[in-house]
Amino acid sequence: MSPRTLLSLPLLLLSANLSAAPVDRCDQIVAYETSPSISGNTVASFGNQYDLNACAGQPGASLLPASGQGTEQVVKLQVASACTATVTVVGGFSGANQSDPVVYAASTCPIAGAGSTQFLDSTCLAAADATGALGTEVISFAAQPGVDYFLYFDGFLAAQGPYTATVSGCTLVDPATAVLFANGFEG
Numbered sequence: 001m002s003p004r005t006l007l008s009l010p011l012l013l014l015s016a017n018l019s020a021a022p023v024d025r026c027d028q029i030v031a032y033e034t035s036p037s038i039s040g041n042t043v044a045s046f047g048n049q050y051d052l053n054a055c056a057g058q059p060g061a062s063l064l065p066a067s068g069q070g071t072e073q074v075v076k077l078q079v080a081s082a083c084t085a086t087v088t089v090v091g092g093f094s095g096a097n098q099s100d101p102v103v104y105a106a107s108t109c110p111i112a113g114a115g116s117t118q119f120l121d122s123t124c125l126a127a128a129d130a131t132g133a134l135g136t137e138v139i140s141f142a143a144q145p146g147v148d149y150f151l152y153f154d155g156f157l158a159a160q161g162p163y164t165a166t167v168s169g170c171t172l173v174d175p176a177t178a179v180l181f182a183n184g185f186e187g
Contacts, residue, residue: 020032020033020034020075020076021040021075022038022040022073022074022075022153023073023074023075024049024071024072024073025049025074025111025112026049026074026109026110026111026112026150027111029074029075029076029109031076031174032076032077032078032172032173032174032175032176033075033076033077033151033167033172034077034173034174035172036166036167036168036172037164037165037166038075038151038153038164038165038166038167039162039163039164039165040073040153040162040163041094041160041161041162041163042070042071042072042073042099042153042154042155042160042161042162042163043071043094043097043160043161043162048070048071048072048117049072049112049116049117049118050072050074050112050117050118050119050120050152050154051117051118051119051120052104052119052120052121052124052127053119053121054121054124055104055121055124055125055126055127056121056122056123056124070154070155070156070157070158070159070160071154071155071160072152072153072154072155073152073153074109074150074151074152074153075150075151076109076148076149076150077148077149077150077151077167077172078145078146078147078148078149078172078173078174078175079144079145079147079149079170079171079172079173080145080170080171080172080173081145081170081171082142082143082144082145083142083143083169083170083171084140084142084143084169084170085105085140085141085142085143085149085167085168085169085170086138086139086140086167086168086169087103087105087126087138087139087140087151087165087166087167088136088137088138088165088166088168089101089128089136089137089138089153089163089164089165090134090135090136090163090164090165091131091134091135091136091161091162091163092134092161092162092163092164093133093134093161093162094161094162097160097161097162098133098134098159098161099133099134099155099159099160099161099162099163100131100132100133100134100135100155100156100157100159100161101129101131101135101136101137101153101154101155101156102127102128102129102137102153102154102155102156103127103128103129103137103139103151103152103153103154103165104120104124104125104126104127104128104139104151104152104154105124105125105126105127105139105141105149105150105151105152106120106123106124106125106149106150106152107123107125107147107148107149107150108120108123108150109148109150120152125141125142126140126141127139129156132156133159140169145173146175151165151167153165
């Protein structure tokens with residue numbers, strides 16, 4: 001191996017261990033989520049920037065008009081190859097807070113101004129809000145490489161609390177490192 005290759009390997013290993021944390025608003029996203037395991041707590045969020053009345057990608061999700069009225073968190077992801085992403089979210093509890101999870105995936109993440117709410121109805125790919133407190137919600141959507149997808153973790157009405165999520169069926173990538181080190185060598 002050349003010295004340049006040896007220098008790129010630690011960077012590849014370092015980037016593989018970094019993961020994005022869920023944030024309150026789209027303008028706070030600083031990295032792609034690359035871990036299939038995500039955890040957060042909507043109690044730590046401020047404001048209700050994103051909501052759904054309906055999901056264009058999933059007609060007939062009956063509880064959505066009451067979903068998302070609490071605070072939410074969002075992550076950005078990309079996939080390595082064409083796949084069906086399945087997201088499973090489990091609500092948890094902390095103190096007096098019990099998460100009644102709502103999860104939705106969208107193809108956009110608009111910047112929400114102070115005191116405003118962005119509705120994601122037309123760019124929603126999948127949404128779930130079928131169970132109650134401490135419940136499990138599952139969504140699936142078709143994903144393509146090179147496209148940004150956004151996962152929103154919310155609560156029914158004003159429910160807030162911790163949650164854990166798992167993304168399966170796809171390999172998550174950070175496009176900045178996937179392009180440079182796709183073959184294991186510097187590009």
